[in-house]
Amino acid sequence: MQHILLLVGQLNYTWTNTESLLIYLIAGLAGVDKETAIVIFLTLNTTRARLDLVERLAKLAKTKPACRKDVLDVTANLSRQQKLRNKYNHCVYSFDETGKLSHTQLMRIVDTTRDVRYGKVEAVDDSEMARIRASIGEIAETNRAIWEIVRRYGFPH
Structure with a gap:
């Protein structure tokens, strides 16, 4: 039991830390400062709503195609990993x-x-258990990918 609880705790920590990075994607894609993006992020009270917002902002015509692809790739990864996190x-x-x-x-x-x-x-x-560990690794990779997007496109952080 201890082992599964530690893994689920790590899964939740990794998820929450990575989900919070959506703030920077919101800021960059919406063209607002970090403080405004935080208010938007916290006003949306579900992960699904936050992901939908980021995806919709990325799909706007003003978003460069390379940026759109990068953002949609990370949101797709998060959406895929969200299922296992929600399960536990x-x-x-x-x-x-x-x-x-x-x-x-x-x-x-x-x-x-x-x-x-x-x-x-x-x-x-x-x-x-291996599936949970793999998910933690994939979420951590998504975390790094979001930071790379923030740097590459000069999003506020």
């Missing part, structure tokens, strides 16, 4: 009879035209 932030951890963590149960409803499903169960095994 919105699940119940289940244990076997010995008290060892055995699986997660996602606390989300899937409402289709014919039925309602909830609580997708997934094992927490070595491959899943």
Whole structure:
């Protein structure tokens, strides 16, 4: 249990640190100062809303094509990694009879035209732990890529 909690904590720290860098992308793409970008960032209360804003700003005609591509690449990476982060932030951890963590149960409803499903169960095994570690590495790479965009395009920081 300790190991998974440490990994999830590291995943969350890496994610939060990287998500906060969207402030600089907002500042540069919207042509505002950092303080204004912080207010915009904090006003949008979900990651999805923040990513949507950055993507929409990048798609404006005034954004240079190379910058647009770079920004959309990092937002796509974040969107992909967000799924795993959300999984571990919105699940119940289940244990076997010995008290060892055995699986997660996602606390989300899937409402289709014919039925309602909830609580997708997934094992927490070595491959899943490796997947979390890989995600942490990819988010860290995205962090570095955002800093490179900020420098390359002279965004406020």
